[in-house]
Amino acid sequence: MTTVTPSAARAAAGPPGRLRTSSLAGRAGVFAVMALFALYTLIPVWWLLVTATKNSGYLFTTNGLWFSHFDLWTNIRDVFQEQDGIFARWLLNSALYSVGGAAVSTTLSAMAGYALAKYPFRGRDLTFNVILGAVLIPDVMFALPLYLMFSQVHLVNTYWAVFLPSVVSPFGVYLSRIYAGASVPDELIEAARLDGAGEARIFWRVAMPIMSPALVTIFLFQFVSIWNNYLLPLLMLNSDELQPVTVGLANWREGVNQGIPYNITITGAFLSVIPLIVAFLVLQRFWRSGLAAGSVK
Amino acid sequence: MATRTPGDALAHPVAGSAAKRTPGRGHTRSAVLFLAPFGLLFTAMMLAPIGYAVYQSFFRTHRSGLGLGPSTTVFAGFGNYVTALHDSRFMSSFLRVFTLGIVQVPVMLGLALLLALLLDSRGAVFKKVFRQIYFLPYALPGVIAAIMWSFLYAPSVSPFTAALRHVGLEVNFLSDDLVLASIGNMMTWAWTGFNMLIIYSALQAIPGELTEAAVMDGCSGWRVAWHVKIPAVRPALILTTVFSIIGTAQLFNEPAVLSQVAPTVSPTYTPILATQQSADINNYNYAATQSVILALLTFVLSFGFLKFTQRKGTFA
Numbered sequence: 001m002t003t004v005t006p007s008a009a010r011a012a013a014g015p016p017g018r019l020r021t022s023s024l025a026g027r028a029g030v031f032a033v034m035a036l037f038a039l040y041t042l043i044p045v046w047w048l049l050v051t052a053t054k055n056s057g058y059l060f061t062t063n064g065l066w067f068s069h070f071d072l073w074t075n076i077r078d079v080f081q082e083q084d085g086i087f088a089r090w091l092l093n094s095a096l097y098s099v100g101g102a103a104v105s106t107t108l109s110a111m112a113g114y115a116l117a118k119y120p121f122r123g124r125d126l127t128f129n130v131i132l133g134a135v136l137i138p139d140v141m142f143a144l145p146l147y148l149m150f151s152q153v154h155l156v157n158t159y160w161a162v163f164l165p166s167v168v169s170p171f172g173v174y175l176s177r178i179y180a181g182a183s184v185p186d187e188l189i190e191a192a193r194l195d196g197a198g199e200a201r202i203f204w205r206v207a208m209p210i211m212s213p214a215l216v217t218i219f220l221f222q223f224v225s226i227w228n229n230y231l232l233p234l235l236m237l238n239s240d241e242l243q244p245v246t247v248g249l250a251n252w253r254e255g256v257n258q259g260i261p262y263n264i265t266i267t268g269a270f271l272s273v274i275p276l277i278v279a280f281l282v283l284q285r286f287w288r289s290g291l292a293a294g295s296v297k
Numbered sequence: 298m299a300t301r302t303p304g305d306a307l308a309h310p311v312a313g314s315a316a317k318r319t320p321g322r323g324h325t326r327s328a329v330l331f332l333a334p335f336g337l338l339f340t341a342m343m344l345a346p347i348g349y350a351v352y353q354s355f356f357r358t359h360r361s362g363l364g365l366g367p368s369t370t371v372f373a374g375f376g377n378y379v380t381a382l383h384d385s386r387f388m389s390s391f392l393r394v395f396t397l398g399i400v401q402v403p404v405m406l407g408l409a410l411l412l413a414l415l416l417d418s419r420g421a422v423f424k425k426v427f428r429q430i431y432f433l434p435y436a437l438p439g440v441i442a443a444i445m446w447s448f449l450y451a452p453s454v455s456p457f458t459a460a461l462r463h464v465g466l467e468v469n470f471l472s473d474d475l476v477l478a479s480i481g482n483m484m485t486w487a488w489t490g491f492n493m494l495i496i497y498s499a500l501q502a503i504p505g506e507l508t509e510a511a512v513m514d515g516c517s518g519w520r521v522a523w524h525v526k527i528p529a530v531r532p533a534l535i536l537t538t539v540f541s542i543i544g545t546a547q548l549f550n551e552p553a554v555l556s557q558v559a560p561t562v563s564p565t566y567t568p569i570l571a572t573q574q575s576a577d578i579n580n581y582n583y584a585a586t587q588s589v590i591l592a593l594l595t596f597v598l599s600f601g602f603l604k605f606t607q608r609k610g611t612f613a
Binding site: 029033034038045047060063109115116121124134137138139144145146147164168199235247253262272281284 | 408415453490550553591
């Protein structure tokens with residue numbers, strides 16, 4: 001493998017004919033490493049897909065990595081019928097927490113980041129550093145005491161218990177400040193002020209449209225982190241009807257011994273990742289721009 | 298965290314533009330109004346819980362009559378902290394996660410860097426497809442991925458156990474010897490692609506002239522990677538390391554799901570699991586103490602790493 005990139009680089013600098021074979025070997029080497037890791041990534045997901053099509057009996061007796069007796073539709077029907085159709089409720093809850101939480105969170109982050117980038121005021125750096133410091137603290141530090149606090153004001157086991165903590169995103173404020181600072185010109189703001197526009201109007205009509213690519217990224221990050229959250233809803237919620245799909249499925253996994261069939265859990269897991277995978281593939285460029293903004297600083 | 302070093306790059310993009318304008322009182326008012334909604338929720342959902350946890354950690358609840366009688370709360374000073382430091386199961390959970398992290402994080406980030414460099418090299422083909430495949434695990438929620446792996450490791454259904462049995466090897470991924478490595482594999486599978494993408498994005502931002510000049514000077518691909526590309530993506534490597542330290546310290550989903558199927562994963566396997574167990578038995582003061590210790594250690598590790606790399610950076 002050590003021969004891979006040298007030859008590739010030489011090839012790029014204008015390859016003499018005699019080097020072409022080693023360049024070809026180099027390319028093959030690069031491809032082999034990359035393909036190997038792609039296999040490592042794909043095999044578990046492939047297993048999930050294949051297994052979602054099998055009924056319980058074939059799960060233990062057939063090759064896990066290949067199809068036999070295609071029962072996907074039966075499995076899907078069973079997933080949605082288990083426990084009086086609670087799976088649909090879980091999906092709906094997840095969507096509610098994620099879409100609502102991410103939308104509010106993005107708006108708050110945009111406002112805060114814009115203020116931190118564009119208004120000079122005393123204590124600005126301190127404020128920003130406190131917010132940034134919160135990124136370095138593990139979630140459990142907030143989740144557990146929040147549970148204790150919420151139980152005193154009777155918020156535990158309500159939608160709010162999961163929703164309220166989800167709308168605060170220090171990382172979103174960070175991204176939004178960086179982006180506003182780099183992309184919204186001061187001259188434009190000044191010009192709008194001269195035209196008599198108020199500060200709120202300038203933010204909504206001038207700054208927000210310029211910041212929109214960063215806002216999409218913040219929305220996506222927050223959407224996924226809320227959809228993936230497990231510890232917080234696990235602590236906060238008791239009733240099955242309020243759970244997001246992550247907690248619900250983990251309970252099913254635990255309930256295998258109490259008669260929840262394996263294939264129900266596996267098919268449920270498979271169904272719950274489809275919306276996210278689709279969103280990822282469609283919106284990939286926003287991920288990359290967000291990650292790039294985070295990493296250059 | 299409130300201290301700002303002169304080298305703090307984060308403040309630079311705005312510092313210049315701010316100096317040009319005269320800070321009026323009206324601007325401060327607008328700034329406060331824009332910051333208020335986030336600030337209020339940030340205070341309520343993040344600062345207050347930290348304060349509350351620290352406060353709780355200095356108290357202790359005594360129950361009379363086998364826990365059935367009324368309980369009284371008394372000030373305990375650092376008593377809970379002393380208890381935690383002598384709690385061998387809690388301490389060994391730290392050691393376990395630390396051991397895992399010290400091996401898993403370098404392996405994962407090394408892989409991520411290698412893949413990013415290969416994707417960035419001119420010899421690579423199908424770049425877009427590979428990139429999307431590597432990023433795919435990030436789309437699987439941690440718990441769902443953990444549920445998936447819990448089946449993939451379970452001896453009765455695992456295709457890997459079956460394949461290894463074919464070649465005469467009897468492997469149980471959930472055995473005492475292997476379960477920590479199995480958890481490490483779950484983390485590597487889930488996060489390598491995400492880190493790869495951060496590093497790859499930084500590689501893409503390197504000016505083309507820089508690498509071309511090095512190639513013109515006769516540098517081989519590996520030398521360009523080592524002397525030009527890797528130093529240029531140093532901030533991305535630092536960022537991914539800090540994310541990984543925090544992520545490892547919070548290890549919860551994987552062992553929580555595995556503990557349902559593998560007796561080798563105890564209820565105090567990681568610090569968070571141990572904390573949650575204390576909360577489950579209503580020992581909230583002790584749970585608060587445990588989470589404060591975990592947060593402090595995590596903060597010291599990640600912030601210490603940041604400071605360490607920054608100081609090295611200024612002298613380099």
